[in-house]
Amino acid sequence: MNTITPKKYVIVGAGIAGVSAAEAIHKSDPQAEITLISNEDSLPYFRMNLTRYLAGEVEAKALDLHIPAWYPENHVDLRLNSSAVDILPQEKTLLLSDGSRLQYDLLILTAGAHPFVPPIPGADLAGVQTVRTIHDADCVLDVCRRHARVVCIGGGLLGLEVAGAIARHGAEVTVLESLSWLLPRQLDQRASQILQSKIEAMGIDVRAAVKTEALLGTDKVTGVRLSGGEELPADMVVISAGVVPNLELARKAGLQVNRGVVVDDSMRTSDPAIFAAGDIAEHNGRVYGLWVPAKKQGEIAGLTAAGKPASFGGDAPSARLKVLGIDLFSIGQFSPEEADLHLAEEKDGVYTSFVLREGVMIGAILLGDASLAGKVKAAVDRGRNFGAELGQNLTLEGILQALKH
Numbered sequence: 001m002n003t004i005t006p007k008k009y010v011i012v013g014a015g016i017a018g019v020s021a022a023e024a025i026h027k028s029d030p031q032a033e034i035t036l037i038s039n040e041d042s043l044p045y046f047r048m049n050l051t052r053y054l055a056g057e058v059e060a061k062a063l064d065l066h067i068p069a070w071y072p073e074n075h076v077d078l079r080l081n082s083s084a085v086d087i088l089p090q091e092k093t094l095l096l097s098d099g100s101r102l103q104y105d106l107l108i109l110t111a112g113a114h115p116f117v118p119p120i121p122g123a124d125l126a127g128v129q130t131v132r133t134i135h136d137a138d139c140v141l142d143v144c145r146r147h148a149r150v151v152c153i154g155g156g157l158l159g160l161e162v163a164g165a166i167a168r169h170g171a172e173v174t175v176l177e178s179l180s181w182l183l184p185r186q187l188d189q190r191a192s193q194i195l196q197s198k199i200e201a202m203g204i205d206v207r208a209a210v211k212t213e214a215l216l217g218t219d220k221v222t223g224v225r226l227s228g229g230e231e232l233p234a235d236m237v238v239i240s241a242g243v244v245p246n247l248e249l250a251r252k253a254g255l256q257v258n259r260g261v262v263v264d265d266s267m268r269t270s271d272p273a274i275f276a277a278g279d280i281a282e283h284n285g286r287v288y289g290l291w292v293p294a295k296k297q298g299e300i301a302g303l304t305a306a307g308k309p310a311s312f313g314g315d316a317p318s319a320r321l322k323v324l325g326i327d328l329f330s331i332g333q334f335s336p337e338e339a340d341l342h343l344a345e346e347k348d349g350v351y352t353s354f355v356l357r358e359g360v361m362i363g364a365i366l367l368g369d370a371s372l373a374g375k376v377k378a379a380v381d382r383g384r385n386f387g388a389e390l391g392q393n394l395t396l397e398g399i400l401q402a403l404k405h
Contacts, residue, residue: 010104011107044066089254106274107275110276155179156242160182177209283312316380329365364376
């Protein structure tokens with residue numbers, strides 16, 4: 001009787017893309033031998049909920065993607081505190097930091113990203129933090145206390161959520177954004193103005209269009225100097241200036257790399273035995289760096305690797321605030337310049353904006369009431385043509401009614 005040798009799958013990176021790939025492989029190939037490499041010491045977790053952990057809304061264990069028993073039960077060899085240092089594509093071998101080697105039939109790279117820290121003088125001082133891991137969040141919590149002075153550099157989604165989480169502990173928080181308004185990649189200017197007013201009403205000092213010249217202190221950070229010369233005292237500075245994909249391993253392997261590891265619709269790289277997904281993957285010229293696309297890409301990479309071809313057709317970038325208690329949802333294109341019809345209304349503290357091109361919704365902002373977020377996302381994802389549906393009734397109210405029914 002012939003026995004079939006189980007395929008060996010190795011996944012580098014245990015974020016949502018890596019775990020989603022492992023789930024898809026096991027579902028499609030139950031006998032598969034799956035090795036999941038993580039450079040952290042904790043079980044894989046919901047990274048997008050780190051700010052909720054920081055705010056005290058959830059405990060650390062509630063972040064886990066799976067209970068510990070899930071991994072052996074699903075033939076997943078989870079290796080914590082382990083890093084891949086090189087790939088030998090010709091030998092289908094992965095070299096690990098401890099000197100060991102792993103043979104693979106198929107390799108999936110989901111190595112994620114690391115925080116970008118701008119070249120600001122003093123950025124290497126103690127007390128200067130980024131928030132990417134549970135360990136980072138714990139370091140921030142060690143300083144958070146009533147009347148602690150915290151400066152958050154970066155007014156994007158993560159920066160605002162971190163600021164809101166820290167403020168809940170009684171700290172005095174200032175947010176600095178170098179661009180003209182908050183969430184410049186998710187909101188138009190009016191929506192940002194409304195959002196800023198709501199955040200300031202919580203006692204958080206928000207400053208847009210300001211440049212950070214230097215972080216002050218000898219061994220530990222004591223303040224921030226702005227380009228105009230003003231100095232802000234600080235017990236801690238948290239930098240949220242975006243992330244950089246971890247591409248070194250892919251480059252060493254000779255894979256095609258631009259802004260990310262170039263993949264096709266099945267998430268396959270220039271090496272047919274290697275896939276990439278999540279923060280490191282570049283699909284049709286775009287590196288998403290977002291939770292939902294990372295989950296989809298990981299699943300597609302796992303399915304295709306396991307012989308169940310699947311396809312990633314792209315994803316409209318969307319955002320939702322979690323910590324500040326402000327109901328906000330944004331998706332797709334938000335600038336009127338990118339459309340032939342922009343419908344917006346501000347009423348009773350609620351701002352609604354729909355952006356359409358040839359009748360098709362290509363973007364939206366819901367601020368103050370995001371109860372229709374799911375239906376708006378479905379409309380954008382499917383290219384719903386409200387012009388064809390509504391005709392002369394193509395108004396903001398007409399679209400709202402169509403979404404509700």
